[in-house]
Amino acid sequence: MLTTQRRALISARLSRDGEIVAKRLADELDLSEDTIRRDLREMAAEGLLKRVHGGALPLVPPLPDFAARQAIAGDVKRRLGRKAASMIEAGQTIFLDGGTSNAEVARALPRQTRLTVVTHSPTIAAELERHEAEVILIGGRLYKHSMVATGAAALAAIAGIRVDLFFLGVTAIHPAHGASTGDYEEAAVKRAILKQAADIYVLATSEKFGAVSPHRVADISDLSGFIVPEEIGDEMLAPYQNTNITIITA
Structure with a gap:
């Protein structure tokens, strides 16, 4: 050959x-x-x-910085954020991971809904300034690429919190290699939150499927479901159709 x-x-x-x-x-x-x-x-x-x-x-290209990512697939992310927000019930405790898609969840939350939102992202906490929700901001070393707190302080605080619903942010999803992300410390924080959550959903745009990033966050079986654009191709979702994953379109 x-x-x-x-x-x-x-x-x-x-x-x-x-x-x-x-x-x-x-x-x-x-x-x-x-x-x-x-x-x-x-x-x-x-x-x-x-x-x-x-x-x-596979080689996963480096992501643009946080400010640049806010402009990518804005309409799609808003749809995903609205769908995710509709799943949240009054009185729940939820964890919003960092990222531009999860920022749309915060923006879509009705201001009068009484719940507790935990996040390690100061940008997402700021989105909830005028909401009735109680906001718990996890601190630590700021990873500026994703605008989230990482490190020992963040891990210690997360260990003391139990949440009903975790909206997990990742850069890649693969049926064999699971959900992954590009930073070692950020991945460790995500794994810690997973252990404290009853249900875990990923807001996933199409480019994340079939990709692999360097640091594993979770097996597919650890997740409750995906929230995906309604126009996503069936071939991308085929590997997950006969699993326990719930696929929600928006």
């Missing part, structure tokens, strides 16, 4: 499976593992994939 053919196959497998295991692919193609590893190294050097121990993962 020519080098160009192998590389085309590697790219196709990454898109389909979300990973390449060098030994498995070498055995399948009856090639040496060194040959596959060399292909992966060269493709990684060209920015075509991300090398990991034993194989490779």
Whole structure:
């Protein structure tokens, strides 16, 4: 098999499976593992994939900063935010993760609804200034890319809170690799909140499906459901149709 053919196959497998295991692919193609590893190294050097121990993962492009992300898919995120807000009942305690989609949840909440909103995002807390909701702001080291608190102080505060509903923000969703994000500390905080939540939903725009980010947050089985745009393709949701995941369209 020519080098160009192998590389085309590697790219196709990454898109389909979300990973390449060098030994498995070498055995399948009856090639040496060194040959596959060399292909992966060269493709990684060209920015075509991300090398990991034993194989490779798709390359997830870096996200724009928080201010820039606010302008991306604004109408879609507003729809998702309104749908999520409609799921919240008076008297509940909810946790709003950071991110522009969850900011839309805060904006969509009726101002008179009495509930408790916990967040580690100062930008989301500010959205609730004129609401009747009680707001608990978790502190810690500010991760400016996502405008959320991280670190030991945040983890300690989260451990003392139990929430009915957690709207989780992630950068990637994959049927095999779960929900993931790009920052190590932020992922640790998200995992801590997961342990304290009765139900966990992700507001997910289409580009997040089939992608993998470096730091795992949760298995798909840990989640309660996705809130997705109504125009999302059936093929993106097919891997989740026969699971316990609830898929809500907006």
